[in-house]
Structure formats: C-alpha cells, structure tokens
Amino acid sequence: MRVTRRQFLKLSGATAAVFSAAELGFNFEATASAVKQLRIKNVTPTPTICPYCASGCGLVVYAERDSEGKFVKLLSVHGDPDNPINMGGACSKGSAMFNLREIYDPETGEQMINPKRVQKPLYRAPGSTKWEEKDWDWMLDRIAEKIKETRDSSFIHKEKIDDGSEIIVNRTEKIASVGGSGLDNEECYLLSKMMRSLGVVYLETQARI
Ligand code: SF4
Structure with a gap:
C-alpha cells in the first residue's frame, strides 16, 4: 500500500496518541464498544417507499426491536440516501411520515397510536354536523348504493x-x-x-x- 507523507503523519500522530494514553493505564476497548452498542443497540434501519405520492421517494425507517427481532417502537423516518430517486431528501409530507403510525406521549415517553389518525370509516349524514363510526361493510354498501342511484338518474x-x-x-x-x-x-x-x-x-x- 502506498502511503503519502500526509497520511503517514496523520497515522503516526494517531498511533502515538493511543500509545501514550494506553501507557497511562486507560483501557479504551470497553468504552469504545459501549458507545457503539448504545448508538445502535436493537435499532434496525428498514428501507421503504413513501406511500404518499407517485414520486416514490425512498425512506429509511429506524425502529427498535427486542432480542427476538420483534418491533418495539418507531424511532425515526428519514429520506434514504441510497435511493437514486430522492438521494436522501424528502418533502415535508414525506418527512412527516413518522406521524402516520405512532407517536410518543410527551409526558411519559410511551409509544401510542397517533390519536389524530382516523382508523375507522366515518360517515356524516346529509345535514348532520356529527361524524359517526361505521364498519366497512356498511360503508361499501352505502357507496355502491349512491353510485348506482347517481348513475341511473344521470x-x-x-x-x-x-x-x-x-x-x-x-x-x-x-x-x-x-x-x-x-x-x-x-x-x-x-x-x-x-x-x-x-x-x-x-x-x-x-x-x-
Ligand atoms: S417524500 Fe414527498 S415527494 Fe417523495 S414520495 Fe413522499 S410525498 Fe412524494
């Protein structure tokens, strides 16, 4: 391997620093491995595609998993720097994808489902100011009825x-x-x-x- 003068000076300086600290009795091995473990402990990055628009930007979802690999909690969502479409970027909507599934209670830090997320079909009757929860069968039948009625009459x-x-x-x-x-x-x-x-x-x- 060819080493330039600059690389040689950097390398010898770093080596000298490590030797001198080690000579004083410091053991960096345990510290270095602990730092590494804390930063990446049980966190898995999973590449995915943003569900919002047809640009199809790549995102990386970081989640904590238990020792069996089961999902524990969502930690963050970022643009995927390896994706050739967005090269790490994401628009404000894609960047906010974190809120699509789970958020943390700011008081307790506990994970919970985003309370603003609509999880059931909602129906508002004509003239009403209230939304009612309905099941999917009811909702799909109602949509089919209205489509037929409107189509037949027009x-x-x-x-x-x-x-x-x-x-x-x-x-x-x-x-x-x-x-x-x-x-x-x-x-x-x-x-x-x-x-x-x-x-x-x-x-x-x-x-x-
Ligand atoms: S990050 Fe924005 S631009 Fe990219 S796919 Fe999602 S919504 Fe579309």
Whole structure:
C-alpha cells in the first residue's frame, strides 16, 4: 500500500496518541464498544417507499426491536440516501411520515397510536354536523348504493351532434373520480377501467390538484 507523507503523519500522530494514553493505564476497548452498542443497540434501519405520492421517494425507517427481532417502537423516518430517486431528501409530507403510525406521549415517553389518525370509516349524514363510526361493510354498501342511484338518474345514453343525428355516448356527468398519487400502474388501470365502465368521464388525480 502506498502511503503519502500526509497520511503517514496523520497515522503516526494517531498511533502515538493511543500509545501514550494506553501507557497511562486507560483501557479504551470497553468504552469504545459501549458507545457503539448504545448508538445502535436493537435499532434496525428498514428501507421503504413513501406511500404518499407517485414520486416514490425512498425512506429509511429506524425502529427498535427486542432480542427476538420483534418491533418495539418507531424511532425515526428519514429520506434514504441510497435511493437514486430522492438521494436522501424528502418533502415535508414525506418527512412527516413518522406521524402516520405512532407517536410518543410527551409526558411519559410511551409509544401510542397517533390519536389524530382516523382508523375507522366515518360517515356524516346529509345535514348532520356529527361524524359517526361505521364498519366497512356498511360503508361499501352505502357507496355502491349512491353510485348506482347517481348513475341511473344521470345516465346519458344518446346525444345529438352538429348534423342533428344522435350518437350513443353512454356517460354520466354527475360522478367524478379522484385517484391517489400513490396508486401504481395496475391500480390506475383498474380504477380507470371501472370508471369508464360506469360511464364516468371526469377522471383526475391528486397530483394535478
Ligand atoms: S410525498 Fe414527498 S417524500 Fe413522499 S414520495 Fe412524494 S415527494 Fe417523495
């Protein structure tokens, strides 16, 4: 190995410092391993993809795990410096992903589920000011009912064109679809197929709003 003059001076200086401290009776081995252990003890970094938008930034989730590798608590979420898309960066929304799942009680330091996170479907009846918790079966049936009702009452089968003749259009203008930017290609395909089969012509996505 070729060592430059500068490297040689640095190396010899560091070696001399270690020798002189060791000669005084200090044992750095235990201290060094304790520091290392404290910093990384039971913490595992897990690379993941931000769920919010189609940019698909890479994030690293740091979590504490017990001796069996089971999740104990979430410690932090950061942009992944190894991800070629965002190279360690994350927008304010992605940076706040930490709050998506768990937060710590500022008083006790205990982990708890973010109280602001909505975990059950909420329904607000027409004219009401209150939200009611409903189960998914009820909610999906209600959505299906409303879609059918709206589509049936607004469906346009034929439309006149400039020359006075009629053409089949089979569409509804009373339903619109807003896709989430986290949807992947296949989900977008299925969503647009379903909407087109209903006759929906207004399709938008969160990213353009
Ligand atoms: S929300 Fe922000 S961090 Fe997440 S993928 Fe989009 S740009 Fe990246």
